[in-house]
Structure formats: C-alpha cells, structure tokens
C-alpha cells in the first residue's frame with residue numbers, strides 16, 4: 304500500500320509507493336490477463352456481466368467457479384493506486400501523509416483483445432455504463448469512500464501499456480482537487496447568478512462554433528479554453544447531478560454519443576492516445592454537487608516548461624477549428640451508427 308502525501312502548503316496530493324518502487328509490468332508473460340481464458344491471471348471477478356437469452360446477468364467469481372462468456376468483467380487491480388489493506392502511516396504537517404486508502408477496480412470493456420473503445424458497439428458501451436452505475440452504487444456504500452474516480456487511459460502516452468480496452472475506477476477518502484475546484488467554482492457561480500454554471504455553458508455552446516454533436520439528451524463541444532488540443536466535453540443537457548440515477552434511455556443516448564465522438568475522434572486524429580474522465584458529483588451527504596459530465600483529453604503533444612512550471616497551457620489549435628474537424632468526423636460516425644448514410 305502507498306502513502307498519500309500532501310504538499311507542504313498547497314492542496315496537492317501525491318501517491319508515493321511504500322516499498323521499493325512500484326510493480327509495473329507485473330504481467331511479464333505474453334498472455335493478456337484481460338482476455339477470456341486468462342481470468343485466473345487476475346483477481347476474481349467482482350462483477351461479470353453475461354448476456355444470456357436477451358437478458359443481462361450480473362454474476363461474480365467464486366472459489367470454485369470462474370465466470371466465462373462475460374461481456375464486461377470487473378476485478379480488483381493487480382497494480383493498485385490505492386488499497387484497503389490496513390496500514391498506520393499518518394504523519395503531521397508540514398510532512399503530512401495518510402494511507403492511500405481505497406478501492407482500485409479494473410473494468411474490462413470487451414472480451415476482444417484488439418477491440419477499441421472507439422469501435423465497440425453502442426450496445427456494448429451501454430453495458431459498460433450499466434456496470435459503472437452498478438460499481439458506483441456499491442462503492443459509495445463502502446466506508447471511507449468519499450469519491451469515486453472513473454477514467455480511461457488509452458494508449459501508451461495516456462498512461463497504459465495494456466492494449467485490451469478497459470477503464471479504471473479508483474476511490475479516495477477525500478474529494479480530488481479537480482472536483483473540489485469545479486464544485487467550489489460552480490457553488491460560487493450559483494450564489495452569484497442563481498443558476499448552474501454548466502447549464503449556462505450549455506446554452507452558450509449549443510449550436511455555436513464549438514459544438515461537436517448534439518443528441519436527444521447530450522451535447523458534445525470543445526471548451527472555450529481547452530487544456531489539451533482537440534479536448535472535448537460531453538454534458539447532459541438537462542440539469543442533473545447524480546450519474547447513478549440516470550435512466551436507461553439516457554444510458555442508451557450516452558452510449559451513442561460516446562461511441563460516435565470517440566469513433567469520430569479516432570478517425571480524425573488517427574487513433575491518438577487519449578484520456579477520458581468522468582467528473583461526477585460526490586454522492587455522500589452534504590457534499591457539493593456538480594452537473595456531471597465527461598471530459599476527453601487527446602494526447603497529441605507533450606507539455607513544455609510553461610505548462611509544467613507555470614500552469615499556462617499553449618494549444619496548437621483553436622477550439623473553434625478543432626470543433627469543426629471533430630464535428631464533421633463525429634456527425635459522419637453518428638450517421639453510420641444510426642444507419643443514415
């Protein structure tokens with residue numbers, strides 16, 4: 304288990320390993336542990352979604368029985384960022400540290416090794432979203448889970464050497480700084496303006512020069528001041544703060560816009576590495592809520608001293624131009640998905 308160290312004075316957390324370095328490349332073997340048939344190489348499945356007779360069954364591995372023929376499989380990470388193993392490593396300021404306590408689960412998004420999140424079917428994306436909802440409900444019921452972070456690393460420079468498509472779920476006993484900043488800023492905006500900042504952003508960006516795609520319930524657009532080149536966000540158009548409560552219809556629509564935008568992005572940017580993050584409200588009582596959304600960060604160029612040293616971001620493309628390029632690719636992708644050509 305690692306330590307969560309806090310900067311001397313800033314609200315910045317860093318996870319440092321306890322022992323001698325970390326355990327990258329734990330799977331030295333050529334075999335992919337995420338592939339069907341290799342289930343024994345991972346921790347037991349906490350959830351294996353199996354499609355049978357037109358129904359989805361939520362099963363889990365037991366000692367005697369490893370579930371096969373799954374379409375989505377969730378298990379504890381073998382190289383976790385946080386763990387629930389007990390440890391007593393609290394220290395005081397200015398050298399503050401606490402145990403990096405939490406759950407780190409891997410969601411294998413498809414049984415097919417060479418499949419891509421940008422190419423799997425819309426139905427499979429809906430299955431993944433159902434699993435995420437299931438995991439959110441379970442994790443928030445556990446003690447010391449204050450925040451559940453869900454994210455995708457796709458490609459080497461996005462932070463993974465695993466080709467097999469997957470997502471990560473990592474919990475924390477505090478709210479991560481980025482979510483805290485967003486929640487604080489939207490709370491302030493609400494006090495000053497009487498409405499939700501995200502709802503205002505949606506009305507500003509809707510049908511504007513940065514819009515990428517618009518479906519029944521969701522809007523995808525390039526933000527006004529993107530940190531990354533070709534970055535885009537997906538927001539529910541209706542004001543909603545709890546992802547775990549979105550309806551089946553909204554899940555299907557979210558699956559469609561995710562698949563269409565990721566598919567369009569991968570064509571326009573030639574399969575560039577990317578990160579995708581879910582910015583969801585903390586679901587504990589009395590915590591500040593945010594209008595939840597998804598942010599996608601293509602990784603096309605490396606940062607310079609300005610970004611690394613000063614927090615000032617230099618973009619290689621205007622977001623109006625990137626929205627034009629992504630928009631045309633994503634609309635084409637959507638038309639193919641829904642059968643209008």
Ligand SMILES: [Zn+2]
Pocket residue numbers: 335336337338415416417467
């Ligand atoms: Zn695989």
Ligand SMILES: [Zn+2]
Pocket residue numbers: 499500501502503541542543594
């Ligand atoms: Zn809102």
Ligand SMILES: [Zn+2]
Pocket residue numbers: 485582596598
């Ligand atoms: Zn956000």
